[in-house]
Amino acid sequence: MKFTIRNGRKARSLAATIFLGSGLCALGIQHAAATEPHLEKAIQDGKALYIHETFSGNGKTCQTCHDNGGVGAGKLPNGAAIPSLSNAAAIFPRFSPKVNKVIALEDQIRGCIAGGLQGKPPAYGSEQLTQLVSYVTSLSQGKPLDMGGKPQ
Structure with missing residues (x-):
């Protein structure tokens, strides 16, 4: 799979999405363990x-x-x-x-x-x-x- 980013704005948007998604995933895993x-x-x-x-x-x-x-x-x-x-x-x-x-x-x-x-x-x-x-x-x-x- 290949992603092409054409301008800086899309790059920031993609980076922010990945960062936010990673953070939410990490929080979700920690939250799941604590709420068992x-x-x-x-x-x-x-x-x-x-x-x-x-x-x-x-x-x-x-x-x-x-x-x-x-x-x-x-x-x-x-x-x-x-x-x-x-x-x-x-x-x-x-x-x-x-x-x-x-x-x-x-x-x-x-x-x-x-x-x-x-x-x-x-x-x-x-x-x-x-x-x-x-x-x-x-x-x-x-x-x-x-x-x-x-x-x-």
Whole structure:
């Protein structure tokens, strides 16, 4: 197929059409993934757990340390600053010097619940853990994959 463009005006029009069409296509794909009802429910249920669930621990929730739903910088009870979770899903799996092994996002979430919340972490493969992972992963939407990278 061969296209012949005779003047600059048509060239701009064609370029604008291609650019707009590409942008709408990209938005449509992202929108379709975000509106899948089962996934959206898992994300919303995970957010509710993140904000309200203490996991039978010390009365704290994930939101206690990771402010603003995890998208803002947070702080530990001792006042030490911690990064946001905005790229958490994009940097796992990663090596943890604390446990001297490579860990996945599920391991990190369970470790925070056991340590920071002094609670009972959801079991691997459980609906609660899947919901929490879904929520935290949603915070990384659009972030570049950077396995082993630094939290932002």
